[in-house]
Amino acid sequence: MQPPSACPCRGGIPWQGVLLAVSLLTFWNPHPTASLTIQPVPADVAEGRDVLLLVHNVSKTTAGYQWYRGQIPDRSRLIVSYSNLTHSATQGPAFSGRETIYPNGSLLFVKITKGDTGFYTLQVATADFDSEAATGVFRVHGPLTPPHLTASNTKVAEGDSVQLVCIPNDTEISIQWLFNNKTLRITDRMQLSLNNSILIINPVLKLDEGEYHCQVSNPISSLKSNPITLTVIGLMAQPSLRATNTEPHSVAMTCLSDDPGISITWILNSQTLQLTDRMQLSPDHSTLSIDPVRQEDAGDYQCEASNPASSTRSERYRLAVISEERTPGLPVGAVAGIVTGVLVGVALVAALGCFLLHTRNGRYPGFPHLIPPQVTPGLREGDPSSDSGLTQTSPFPEDPPLSPQPPPVPHQLLALG
Numbered sequence: 165m166q167p168p169s170a171c172p173c174r175g176g177i178p179w180q181g182v183l184l185a186v187s188l189l190t191f192w193n194p195h196p197t198a199s200l201t202i203q204p205v206p207a208d209v210a211e212g213r214d215v216l217l218l219v220h221n222v223s224k225t226t227a228g229y230q231w232y233r234g235q236i237p238d239r240s241r242l243i244v245s246y247s248n249l250t251h252s253a254t255q256g257p258a259f260s261g262r263e264t265i266y267p268n269g270s271l272l273f274v275k276i277t278k279g280d281t282g283f284y285t286l287q288v289a290t291a292d293f294d295s296e297a298a299t300g301v302f303r304v305h306g307p308l309t310p311p312h313l314t315a316s317n318t319k320v321a322e323g324d325s326v327q328l329v330c331i332p333n334d335t336e337i338s339i340q341w342l343f344n345n346k347t348l349r350i351t352d353r354m355q356l357s358l359n360n361s362i363l364i365i366n367p368v369l370k371l372d373e374g375e376y377h378c379q380v381s382n383p384i385s386s387l388k389s390n391p392i393t394l395t396v397i398g399l400m401a402q403p404s405l406r407a408t409n410t411e412p413h414s415v416a417m418t419c420l421s422d423d424p425g426i427s428i429t430w431i432l433n434s435q436t437l438q439l440t441d442r443m444q445l446s447p448d449h450s451t452l453s454i455d456p457v458r459q460e461d462a463g464d465y466q467c468e469a470s471n472p473a474s475s476t477r478s479e480r481y482r483l484a485v486i487s488e489e490r491t492p493g494l495p496v497g498a499v500a501g502i503v504t505g506v507l508v509g510v511a512l513v514a515a516l517g518c519f520l521l522h523t524r525n526g527r528y529p530g531f532p533h534l535i536p537p538q539v540t541p542g543l544r545e546g547d548p549s550s551d552s553g554l555t556q557t558s559p560f561p562e563d564p565p566l567s568p569q570p571p572p573v574p575h576q577l578l579a580l581g
């Protein structure tokens with residue numbers, strides 16, 4: 165084979181011939197220490213924008229350049245050639261009409277399309293019949309469309325779990341999570357799926373309440389999803405039920421709850437209380453008054469506090485009603501007794517005890533027949549009639565049993581005559 169150096173290429177032979185010969189030479193003996201580099205500016209291009217493939221460290225004695233699509237100099241994918249001898253450019257089969265080559269070898273691409281993503285190889289032929297090649301790559305990114313965010317539930321009880329799913333419409337994106345417009349701090353209560361598209365919070369705490377977005381990003385832009393506002397409904401404390409005899413034949417029960425925004429319903433013997441015309445509810449339903457009390461009102465009362473996520477009932481309070489048949493002439497007499505469950509807060513028992521002691525001291529002569537609560541040590545101490553905290557005691561041995569049914573829970577009795 166005739167060596168390329170014998171070719172009088174500086175004369176009439178087209179410069180492309182030199183490049184071909186140099187190209188062959190390159191494959192026989194690739195340049196081991198090529199410092200030629202291609203720098204795409206920018207490396208990530210928005211669709212429709214331009215990119216410049218800058219050439220660095222090109223040889224001082226350049227005879228010409230050839231730009232190819234792909235990672236190797238493949239003649240069928242030649243875009244354009246440039247002769248440093250004739251200072252002219254020649255289009256190749258892969259020329260699209262949007263490429264411009266400069267005398268320094270750099271290639272300008274305008275109106276980039278997604279299909280332009282990929283590798284580009286420059287081959288440089290030097291005047292001394294050497295050649296070197298370098299490859300650069302750029303990516304084209306289309307405009308993003310907003311991802312769609314869904315939640316398994318937007319009102320979650322504290323302690324429950326919630327799953328947020330980000331559904332992107334684009335590919336080759338990464339997913340981030342935002343909480344109140346800031347990057348979500350992932351805690352050990354949170355799990356992300358491998359590609360970040362699913363966020364599970366378990367258990368949910370009050371501090372997780374707020375606005376969530378997912379965001380899709382590529383190297384040139386990012387876009388937020390629709391917002392999801394997560395409401396965390398705090399666990400409710402059990403309400404407490406306090407009862408007082410307002411008059412000998414009437415009773416008022418008050419439901420006490422620390423939680424705001426609750427609604428209160430009343431329960432009698434585990435069923436929703438059917439209000440009669442002798443019963444009255446305060447406007448917020450926290451107080452139930454029965455006046456006058458009748459035998460049919462006897463039973464276990466509870467109040468139930470509810471919010472949109474949960475509800476909880478107070479301890480049972482037993483209302484015992486005793487018909488006073490012993491005193492002929494009096495209208496249907498009644499003794500209303502309030503029975504409290506043993507788990508009632510100490511403060512409440514103490515309050516009742518205070519009331520009882522005052523009464524026993526004769527401060528309330530109209531209410532002579534109090535039976536003290538029997539779970540309170542302080543009261544039991546001063547009360548010789550209390551032998552057991554769990555049994556009912558009546559001041560009237562001849563009376564019928566105070567309770568029409570066996571007590572389902574340990575209880576104590578406060579009866580007023």
Ligand SMILES: *[C@@H]1O[C@H](CO)[C@@H](O)[C@H](O)[C@H]1NC(C)=O
Nearest residue numbers: 218219220266267268269270
């Ligand atoms: C080469 O020429 C282009 C066009 O004039 C210019 O933008 C670029 O900075 C030059 N330099 C290199 C290293 O490509």
Ligand SMILES: *[C@@H]1O[C@H](CO)[C@@H](O)[C@H](O)[C@H]1NC(C)=O
Nearest residue numbers: 198199200201202203220221
């Ligand atoms: C040009 O070549 C020199 C020596 O090989 C190298 O240090 C330098 O980083 C190169 N420049 C670029 C832009 O690649």
Ligand SMILES: *[C@@H]1O[C@H](CO)[C@@H](O)[C@H](O)[C@H]1NC(C)=O
Nearest residue numbers: 224225226227248249267268
């Ligand atoms: C080829 O181009 C380079 C860079 O633009 C220039 O320095 C050099 O003089 C040119 N060589 C010839 C033979 O024209």
Ligand SMILES: *[C@@H]1O[C@H](CO)[C@@H](O)[C@H](O)[C@H]1NC(C)=O
Nearest residue numbers: 308309310311312332333334
């Ligand atoms: C999803 O992307 C396709 C193109 O990739 C587009 O036609 C469609 O409108 C997009 N859908 C939404 C909901 O943005």
Ligand SMILES: *[C@@H]1O[C@H](CO)[C@@H](O)[C@H](O)[C@H]1NC(C)=O
Nearest residue numbers: 343344345346374375376391
């Ligand atoms: C987040 O930002 C959007 C506007 O970009 C605003 O409408 C929204 O109220 C912000 N949300 C929060 C929780 O700050």
Ligand SMILES: *[C@@H]1O[C@H](CO)[C@@H](O)[C@H](O)[C@H]1NC(C)=O
Nearest residue numbers: 331332357358359360361362
């Ligand atoms: C993320 O991974 C899940 C399954 O692991 C898959 O269903 C979903 O399509 C993936 N989403 C993206 C954006 O890759």
